[in-house]
Amino acid sequence: MIRTAILGASGYVGGELLRLLARHPDLRPTRLFGDSKAGQRLGAVHPQLSGAMAEVAVERFSDDALDGIDLVFAALPHGESQKIAGAILERGLKLVDLGADFRLRDPADYARWYGEPHAAPALIERFAYGIPELHRDAIRSAQAVAAAGCYPTATILAVKPLVDAGLIDPDSLIVDAASGVSGAGRAVKEGTAFNTVDGSFAAYGLLNHRHTAEMEQELGATVLFTPHLAPMTRGILATCYAAAAKPMDPDAPLAALRQAYAGEPFVRVSDDPPSTKWVSGSNGAVVTARYDARTGRVVMLGAIDNLGKGAAGQMIQCANLMFGLDETAGLAAEGVYP
Amino acid sequence: MIRTAILGASGYVGGELLRLLARHPDLRPTRLFGDSKAGQRLGAVHPQLSGAMAEVAVERFSDDALDGIDLVFAALPHGESQKIAGAILERGLKLVDLGADFRLRDPADYARWYGEPHAAPALIERFAYGIPELHRDAIRSAQAVAAAGCYPTATILAVKPLVDAGLIDPDSLIVDAASGVSGAGRAVKEGTAFNTVDGSFAAYGLLNHRHTAEMEQELGATVLFTPHLAPMTRGILATCYAAAAKPMDPDAPLAALRQAYAGEPFVRVSDDPPSTKWVSGSNGAVVTARYDARTGRVVMLGAIDNLGKGAAGQMIQCANLMFGLDETAGLAAEGVYP
Amino acid sequence: MIRTAILGASGYVGGELLRLLARHPDLRPTRLFGDSKAGQRLGAVHPQLSGAMAEVAVERFSDDALDGIDLVFAALPHGESQKIAGAILERGLKLVDLGADFRLRDPADYARWYGEPHAAPALIERFAYGIPELHRDAIRSAQAVAAAGCYPTATILAVKPLVDAGLIDPDSLIVDAASGVSGAGRAVKEGTAFNTVDGSFAAYGLLNHRHTAEMEQELGATVLFTPHLAPMTRGILATCYAAAAKPMDPDAPLAALRQAYAGEPFVRVSDDPPSTKWVSGSNGAVVTARYDARTGRVVMLGAIDNLGKGAAGQMIQCANLMFGLDETAGLAAEGVYP
Amino acid sequence: MIRTAILGASGYVGGELLRLLARHPDLRPTRLFGDSKAGQRLGAVHPQLSGAMAEVAVERFSDDALDGIDLVFAALPHGESQKIAGAILERGLKLVDLGADFRLRDPADYARWYGEPHAAPALIERFAYGIPELHRDAIRSAQAVAAAGCYPTATILAVKPLVDAGLIDPDSLIVDAASGVSGAGRAVKEGTAFNTVDGSFAAYGLLNHRHTAEMEQELGATVLFTPHLAPMTRGILATCYAAAAKPMDPDAPLAALRQAYAGEPFVRVSDDPPSTKWVSGSNGAVVTARYDARTGRVVMLGAIDNLGKGAAGQMIQCANLMFGLDETAGLAAEGVYP
Structure with a gap:
């Protein structure tokens, strides 16, 4: 079991991660953080959730938040994961960042398009760009992956x-x-x-x-x-x-x-x-x-x-690669149709 | 592996069964019948399907259609499964009928609401009514289940x-x-x-x-x-x-x-x-x-x-019970939200 | 030309009134009030508006707001028109209230369902209930009409x-x-x-x-x-x-x-x-x-x-009656279909 | 009053023409043709219509169909108005063709894009291209207008x-x-x-x-x-x-x-x-x-x-020009919003 934390669990991407992790054989949603909804039941935040998962409370992020965690999904507004990625990587955790902070190789590009200097330019090279079909080997061996935008x-x-x-x-x-x-x-x-x-x-x-x-x-x-x-x-x-x-x-x-x-x-x-x-x-x-x-x-x-291949799904695909799991674990290629 | 046939594989209920069976650990979609689309690739009929399943051809129903099959899902227009249920049951197969033919206990009710006499009234009592939460024991021991309407x-x-x-x-x-x-x-x-x-x-x-x-x-x-x-x-x-x-x-x-x-x-x-x-x-x-x-x-x-609890999902839940599988196998309680 | 003011011009009902008045032969939208959007062009508030009407600025309500006005449409949150209806009626203006303040004959009903006492119970009897098909004569002779809810x-x-x-x-x-x-x-x-x-x-x-x-x-x-x-x-x-x-x-x-x-x-x-x-x-x-x-x-x-028969349309129908105009002026019975 | 016929009155463009003509001051829908729905009440074909117009029956086109008519709107599948435009123009009627038959100046273009030779190439030059903002003068003086595509x-x-x-x-x-x-x-x-x-x-x-x-x-x-x-x-x-x-x-x-x-x-x-x-x-x-x-x-x-500026609306705008009416008669620039 891979103990997994989600930062930003109350947004849509967080909800889709939770829906998918509820059926994932190996990734276990263990700690769920979301400042604006801290203290609420997950079921109140994501009405699609049911059973035991719906009863879990959203937590406020804290110093010991990541104790015992193996994998972090960060689904935060841009600018936020720059502040915490260093600490996460230093602890040796694997990190999948669903925001925009580590997608651009050149910090100057980040500054130009996001209107502010990058706060952790030295970390950028530690992130693989998260499209497995194009960067599978890099993702497999990476400690961190930056989700491709949708x-x-x-x-x-x-x-x-x-x-x-x-x-x-x-x-x-x-x-x-x-x-x-x-x-x-x-x-x-x-x-x-x-x-x-x-x-x-x-x-x-x-x-x-x-x-x-x-x-x-x-x-x-x-x-x-x-x-x-x-x-x-x-x-x-x-x-x-x-x-x-x-x-x-x-x-x-x-x-x-x-x-x-x-x-x-x-x-x-x-x-x-x-x-x-x-x-x-x-x-x-x-x-x-x-x-x-x-x-x-x-x-x-x-x-x-x-929210699937453009965010939560693709990042679970990346996490599967990072942990040497079946790349398709917990994921479907078939759409819900009609 | 439970070898499964679907009659009426080209409708919406058929497509939902296929989507769910693609991820089911025990039920294997083995023969797929659909007269109006016979000969077409499944992927052409159900554009949500992908991979090997998309390449399977829809078959025309025939005499040897059910050789080697363990379970039949019939998703046919009302009146159609009355004609074939007897033969299926005689072969000892388990049958899940997603149509309306075997839902009503009293053939007179069928005649009154569907405007024609029931063609196989003696078979009705062999069908359990397919809502597991209310008829779980009957479904577990039944050879045949009639899907509750949506x-x-x-x-x-x-x-x-x-x-x-x-x-x-x-x-x-x-x-x-x-x-x-x-x-x-x-x-x-x-x-x-x-x-x-x-x-x-x-x-x-x-x-x-x-x-x-x-x-x-x-x-x-x-x-x-x-x-x-x-x-x-x-x-x-x-x-x-x-x-x-x-x-x-x-x-x-x-x-x-x-x-x-x-x-x-x-x-x-x-x-x-x-x-x-x-x-x-x-x-x-x-x-x-x-x-x-x-x-x-x-x-x-x-x-x-x-199409879920109102049709394909609930009938997979019933099939799971009929075969002694985990009742939740291949099914999710979490909606795709938003 | 009937000089018409709208209180609450920036909501959906206000927008629908403006759309309809743009083609009305007799009612002329003369003063348009909306506190939250005061100072903005109407075209910025209601992107469906075009031409000269789009360039008119939303005004903040003021003491002289209704000088020279013949008819007031009030599309305000409940509780608001109670405060101003008396002054409007004293000026001799005709008033169509699209909110809930004057729909209920018995002030006790208002208190029970809206959770607060009515602030102007003596005015209630001066309002006709605004469904012309059922109260046409009362509306014709009324100085004030309370819009029926949708x-x-x-x-x-x-x-x-x-x-x-x-x-x-x-x-x-x-x-x-x-x-x-x-x-x-x-x-x-x-x-x-x-x-x-x-x-x-x-x-x-x-x-x-x-x-x-x-x-x-x-x-x-x-x-x-x-x-x-x-x-x-x-x-x-x-x-x-x-x-x-x-x-x-x-x-x-x-x-x-x-x-x-x-x-x-x-x-x-x-x-x-x-x-x-x-x-x-x-x-x-x-x-x-x-x-x-x-x-x-x-x-x-x-x-x-x-927004039509349930609000703006029906209230224009009432205003037509109050001013002795053709009851259908500026209104269509044909839906925009498909 | 301009007596107006619609050929193809039972399609969506026909329905939009009828909705607009119901409020038009000068164009009167006089004869309404539609082969597939001939004999049906307009109200059964277009459920948005009401009142007297809903009771009018759709007619089958016949030899005397256009007696007494001033203006013809043809909303037919491509290829159809080529067959009848000549006769309509010879009678001296004005014609607005909402199909594709007379949009392309060069019959070779028609043949290339529509896959068949044009049946009435000599008539093409008698049609103005129906975007008033770009061809206003030509439309004003034309006997026939070809609707621009949407x-x-x-x-x-x-x-x-x-x-x-x-x-x-x-x-x-x-x-x-x-x-x-x-x-x-x-x-x-x-x-x-x-x-x-x-x-x-x-x-x-x-x-x-x-x-x-x-x-x-x-x-x-x-x-x-x-x-x-x-x-x-x-x-x-x-x-x-x-x-x-x-x-x-x-x-x-x-x-x-x-x-x-x-x-x-x-x-x-x-x-x-x-x-x-x-x-x-x-x-x-x-x-x-x-x-x-x-x-x-x-x-x-x-x-x-x-269906508005892309079809029925723009063609009423053209008809207004062709008859010297106010160009905006019967038309709104304001969208139905939200």
Whole structure:
């Protein structure tokens, strides 16, 4: 049994971790921290939980919080895990950070996109970037993993094989993506109220969404990224465009994807454009791509559940690797459909 | 390994069975039948499936279809399993019927509510009624189980303990329930088109919905039942009203529910009125109840996922019992939330 | 031109009034007050507004606020219009109160259901109850109208003709209703967040919703009322149950409705159970009813848009009557469908 | 009174025309044709209709169908109005074609994108392209108007002023758009079933959607267009990308839009990215644009209601122009919000 702590247990990502850990054979949710809901029953915070887990109280983080813990999931607002990662790693614990603090290799990128200097730049190199399909060996041997962002996960899974195969010009990349509302987190605001979102499709964060930096880093690309909010709770679809590096066979984009993901348990290559619903509630991803000879462009699409492959699911997949477990333990590739 | 066949594998209930069996430790989906989609890959029929299961072809039912099979799930239109249940039972197989054919004890009830005589009345007594919390022993020893309907499951779980405790007058029962659209099945029609349902709340089947008969049978009650279609995919909430049998302590209804479901892994008694979303994608159920001294009435509420506890989930729970497995194998009580 | 002021212009009801007044031939929105958004452009508060109206600034209420005004719509939290109604009426202005302050005839009812004594009980008798189909003459001659609540409007329209015709026992009334989320108002809270509501159907306010009092008053009935929140923005469906006063012809309930609403421009009697979507965005209402000889009960259904016939639309209909205008001016009976 | 006929009165566009004509001061819906629903009451076909209009029967088209008619709206599947436009124009009637038959100037384009030769190429030049903001004079003097497609309307309104101002390279245009499900029409199919679409965001028609041709024609551009289906009933958002023709002031894109649409009653230029919901149920459009100096690209966004400004609303706007009426008669710019 791997004794697991969650920091930020009361948010949506915390809740999804708890739902998944309730069925995980090896990871045991042992200490659950969340300052704003400290003292409340988990069942009051996450109404989906039941049984004994619902009766556990959320704790306030304290000095002895991590005694006896093997693994820490940190699902905190950006800037917070920078403050505590050093102490966690010094204790020899494994750390999976679901926030944005350790995704960017270059502290200058963090400063530029997040508007403040990084508080623990020396620790960055100790984190593997948490997409197992692309960094499996690094994750296996890492003490710490930085979760890929939700938009970057959908984008990078769809685009990286084509960059690697030399099929597209990475400096021409446009990423147009839509997210379900859970991607905006649990904080209550008018922009994510039901009445605002129902029947609404809109872009936000024009030109300057922070996930741009991750995409550029992992793809070695220049990216113009436009996120949209769609009237659904879960799911991200990234529709990505790039200039073809050269004329190619119409099957080349799909072939590159199939080669990259052969044997992967969670990434599926589809002939048809995927729906976010195919992977809702799961750790699955679906990608496809097309070459448009008429305009000389390639279109690449990736669909995930932002809370699954885009957050809690993928980080359990990483934790499984870090502890030498079956990579698929506690995870499903099948979406809850319809 | 229990070799399992599904008849009607291409509908929504079939898809949910497949999703759940993909993670079940003991039940192995071995033969998958579905006439209208025979010959197609499962992945084309159920886009949520992935990996090897997606590549399996749907078969047309044939004489040797059940050779080597231990367990049959029949998810067929009503009237169909009457025709084949006899042969299945004669072969000694266990049978879980997800349709309506063997729910009603009295063939005359079937004839009255379904408009045609029952074709195999002698078999009815061999079926246990598939709500484990109320008929666990019968299910354990049965060769065949008839799935409770989705509306009856939500209703009976909320109401039965109060009938048994003598708190309500069963002849005064009104059941007002709302269902997600997946309850209407996969057949394509204008009434379940997105444009029709989005933003719509409406009643249907006024006075004569067939699930009334099941509720009356299991509760020993007279029931006026009004189903509604809500703009959501999954979930049933039954809001039930009855005259109080006598003045009672305000806590009496909740106490009766807590006593009935103490220790149950899938049924939770809640102080607050439950949302269908708390159990979406799971086999969980949540019930609550109130006594209104002002009007002398009791209100009882039950929430389930119509495809989970209302169909595929509950029938896997029954199959687990029939084969002496852990009753919770392959099932979650935690909803996919948000 | 009737110079019109709106108090509470920044809420959803205020926005709907503005949308409708933008096309009204006679009512001119002249002064727009809203304390929390004072100083902001209307277009920033209500993104649906465009053109000149979007550039008008929301004002803070002041002593001279109503100089030159003919008509006041007050869309304020309950308790607020009690404080100012006296001054408005003394100035000789006409007043339409969209809140709950003047709906209940008996100040003791207000105290019981709203938990505080009424601050202006002497004014109550000067308000007509704002359902034109039932109180047209009183509204025509009134200086002030109290808007019927949204749930009461849907309920009373469906039930009142059957009470009047002696078809049902008013002391047996059960009202089970579902509302879209805009009925909860514009205040931001987790219970009305998109992620909470999408895929959710749940009851709330068990036994003690304040609209019960209005229903009982207008119907001369004892009412057990259970409201539900449905995953849609607009719309209310009330499904109402009562014991039949006596056996009756199956057509009797529909006949009573047809007789009551013959020639009404906004209330339609339907053979089929109505959807909220049929009247979404409009001032229409649809009602139907059934007698169930088997259980001796009558089911009555009413559908409206809670912001239309349930609030802003119906109150413009009342204002039209108060000023001797065409009762339908500026209003549509046709829903925005699909 | 302008006596108006609708061909294809039973589809969604037909229903929206009827809803709008019910409140139009000058256009009178006189003859309503729809072969598949011929003989049915309009109220049975369009449940949003009420009053006298609901009692009108849908007619089968016949030889004398257009006697006494002044104006024809044709909302037919593509290929159908080619067969009858000649006869309608010869009678001297005005014709507004809501289908795709007369949008493309070059019959070869029609053949290429629609897969069959045009049956009436000589008539094409008699049709004005139906976006009043760009072709007002031509529409005023035309006998016939071809409705712009829904995606092209949203796209062209957002992009054309920047092409005209020389700010973007038209050969680099990428259009990524999302539509509500009503854009797929009323035919019933699994892809537009509620259970398929709810919680789903997906692309379709990769590389070859027919609206591409219209965008290229009107913008003088090369366009790669990817449409998506969003889980909402109404609305289109087009997010468009092009290479900047040259470095520019950050305000230049918005300035070009403001200059183009100054004084327009239905097109609004917004600083913030628009939501489809702002214009739902209306004839409004909202556009915005940004220059991204970092990547050298321009992003342009346009939001409309696909049934409003994208179909029925815009075509009533055109008809108003064709008959010399107030261009805004019977139309609202304000969306039904929330």
